[in-house]
Amino acid sequence: MSRGDTAATHAPSRRGFLTGSAAAAGVAVGAAGGAYAAHAAQPGPATDTAGLNGARTHDFHGTHQAGVTSSPGAHGAFLAFDLPAGSVKDDLRRLMRLWTDDARRLMSGAGALADTEPELATAPAGLTVTVGWGPKAVALAGGSEAVPSWLRPLPDFSIDALEDRWSDGDLLVMIHSDDPVTVSHALRMVSKDATNLATERWRQTGFRQAYGSHPSGTTMRNLFGQVDGTANPPLASDDFAARVWIQDGWLAGGTSFVLRRIRMELDTWDQVDRIGRENAVGRTVDTGAPLTGEAEHDEPDFDAVDARGFPIISDVSHIRRARPDDPSQRIVRLAYNYDDAPRGNEPAEAGLLFGSLQADVDAQFVPIQRRLAEADLLNVWTTPVGSAVFAILPGCTEDGYLGDTLLD
Amino acid sequence: MKKSLIALAATAALALTACSTDTETGSDGTDAAASLTVADAWVKAVDDGMTGAFALITNGTGDDLTITGATTDAASMVELHETVMDDAGATVMQEVDGGFTVGAGETFTLEPGGNHLMLMGVTAPLEPGAEVSMTLELADGSTVPFTAVVKEFTGAQESYAPESEDMDMSPSASADLDGS
Numbered sequence: 001m002s003r004g005d006t007a008a009t010h011a012p013s014r015r016g017f018l019t020g021s022a023a024a025a026g027v028a029v030g031a032a033g034g035a036y037a038a039h040a041a042q043p044g045p046a047t048d049t050a051g052l053n054g055a056r057t058h059d060f061h062g063t064h065q066a067g068v069t070s071s072p073g074a075h076g077a078f079l080a081f082d083l084p085a086g087s088v089k090d091d092l093r094r095l096m097r098l099w100t101d102d103a104r105r106l107m108s109g110a111g112a113l114a115d116t117e118p119e120l121a122t123a124p125a126g127l128t129v130t131v132g133w134g135p136k137a138v139a140l141a142g143g144s145e146a147v148p149s150w151l152r153p154l155p156d157f158s159i160d161a162l163e164d165r166w167s168d169g170d171l172l173v174m175i176h177s178d179d180p181v182t183v184s185h186a187l188r189m190v191s192k193d194a195t196n197l198a199t200e201r202w203r204q205t206g207f208r209q210a211y212g213s214h215p216s217g218t219t220m221r222n223l224f225g226q227v228d229g230t231a232n233p234p235l236a237s238d239d240f241a242a243r244v245w246i247q248d249g250w251l252a253g254g255t256s257f258v259l260r261r262i263r264m265e266l267d268t269w270d271q272v273d274r275i276g277r278e279n280a281v282g283r284t285v286d287t288g289a290p291l292t293g294e295a296e297h298d299e300p301d302f303d304a305v306d307a308r309g310f311p312i313i314s315d316v317s318h319i320r321r322a323r324p325d326d327p328s329q330r331i332v333r334l335a336y337n338y339d340d341a342p343r344g345n346e347p348a349e350a351g352l353l354f355g356s357l358q359a360d361v362d363a364q365f366v367p368i369q370r371r372l373a374e375a376d377l378l379n380v381w382t383t384p385v386g387s388a389v390f391a392i393l394p395g396c397t398e399d400g401y402l403g404d405t406l407l408d
Numbered sequence: 409m410k411k412s413l414i415a416l417a418a419t420a421a422l423a424l425t426a427c428s429t430d431t432e433t434g435s436d437g438t439d440a441a442a443s444l445t446v447a448d449a450w451v452k453a454v455d456d457g458m459t460g461a462f463a464l465i466t467n468g469t470g471d472d473l474t475i476t477g478a479t480t481d482a483a484s485m486v487e488l489h490e491t492v493m494d495d496a497g498a499t500v501m502q503e504v505d506g507g508f509t510v511g512a513g514e515t516f517t518l519e520p521g522g523n524h525l526m527l528m529g530v531t532a533p534l535e536p537g538a539e540v541s542m543t544l545e546l547a548d549g550s551t552v553p554f555t556a557v558v559k560e561f562t563g564a565q566e567s568y569a570p571e572s573e574d575m576d577m578s579p580s581a582s583a584d585l586d587g588s
Contacts, residue, residue: 094537101557112451114520114559195560196536329500 054123067130082167166386206336227288261386484529
């Protein structure tokens with residue numbers, strides 16, 4: 001399946017419109033003018049005039065789940081569930097059939113079956129509902145031999161201060177939409193249908209720039225003010241596919257997802273001047289261009305030196321440490337900001353729900369995380385406080401359900 | 409949009425029923441089955457006692473069709489119920505006289521708080537996500553098999569009408585629909 005952007009009520013589709021406008025005019029639209037000119041395959045930011053965004057839908061069915069193949073909505077919820085002790089395979093099958101039916105209907109803009117508030121489902125706004133499994137669910141469905149070697153908690157990193165309340169889980173549901181009411185309703189249906197079959201372990205919600213605030217396709221900013229996610233390949237590209245999709249076995253068409261909750265110390269970040277901030281990341285704050293370039297998508301030049309012979313992009317900057325020398329180690333980022341109120345005696349907490357998609361956690365994500373744990377100037381202001389790893393199930397057909405490649 | 413939503417809903421209903429039709433459908437009711445279609449069928453989860461089944465029933469023919477009864481292995485008895493307002497202003501459910509008539513080309517809605525199929529004497533726990541095979545009986549003697557999915561549901565907790573004259577044979581008639 002290609003990306004499932006199907007604008008049911010307006011033609012041309014939103015994505016078709018974006019592609020068409022970029023191709024036809026070759027124009028650099030908006031404030032980031034020219035930033036993406038070198039990336040012909042990636043439609044640049046463009047104002048969306050294609051119609052009511054609430055009516056926008058993604059196809060549920062296909063080789064892959066739509067939450068991976070589409071650009072993430074402005075609002076995201078990540079829910080982890082645990083399977084009760086004594087769960088059997090048929091319990092998981094029944095839950096997957098229920099969640100599949102919910103996702104299929106809600107993503108189309110219809111209420112779920114037995115939905116007591118179907119009116120809350122009428123504006124999907126690009127809703128996606130995506131399901132993943134932890135090792136216990138995989139073993140329940142297909143035995144321990146079905147559990148991929150990478151499906152386990154990440155190794156310990158020196159920078160981690162992980163809390164159980166944000167970590168691990170047997171099942172994951174990712175809900176993305178441009179409309180927060182739609183997200184809330186989908187979340188409610190998924191939770192209701194888990195009754196007696198799974199218990200919610202944690203819930204993390206986040207946000208990106210709202211739909212319509214910036215031209216569609218603009219790279220998001222995190223709460224440090226940084227352009228965040230520039231290195232992602234275009235969604236339908238071969239590069240994206242090579243990084244993300246599992247090719248063989250029951251997970252063919254699926255992928256893996258790491259969710260790291262990264263607390264960001266806004267108070268101490270405030271004390272850093274702009275030069276210090278840009279040095280820590282290796283990019284300018286205003287455009288996100290590498291310090292050696294002019295535009296966001298320019299390739300960083302890690303060999304460039306200044307008049308005194310020092311690297312322009314620091315060897316311990318975030319982009320230098322995060323960038324693999326081995327292209328096979330690359331990942332796809334799927335991030336949301338969070339900004340949570342104080343709880344009890346704990347202060348307010350802001351940060352990034354840093355999601356990473358890759359075919360193999362151990363081969364792609366872990367080497368990057370290991371390098372960042374060893375040295376990354378950003379570590380001064382960031383602390384991972386949650387960590388979870390899931391297998392994202394392949395998509396399913398109209399006759400099937402999520403997880404059927406192992407449950408049937 | 410509307411058209412595509414309806415198509416999707418129909419597709420979803422088919423998908424829900426697709427996997428368990430091998431044994432139950434049998435050879436009966438073939439004539440009416442082609443004309444009366446059941447979509448979005450679901451049953452409220454209970455461990456025992458009574459529960460309700462709900463669906464959208466569409467009459468694709470040019471003639472009115474009347475549903476006179478329903479059966480399922482999941483319950484010892486199924487009745488056709490309507491929800492009415494009693495003298496005190498409370499909604500109560502009672503067996504309907506003369507069955508459910510589905511007008512030609514129309515869709516008849518079975519829903520919580522409205523018309524529904526009442527399952528009494530549930531034979532085994534109905535667990536969320538499980539599927540229940542049911543059959544509608546029509547006035548012309550034909551039958552329409554369909555599959556309903558079990559859903560957890562706490563809405564529309566109507567009380568059952570215990571004094572209904574039609575119900576004198578049911579010892580559990582005063583229990584709540586909720587059954588808990």
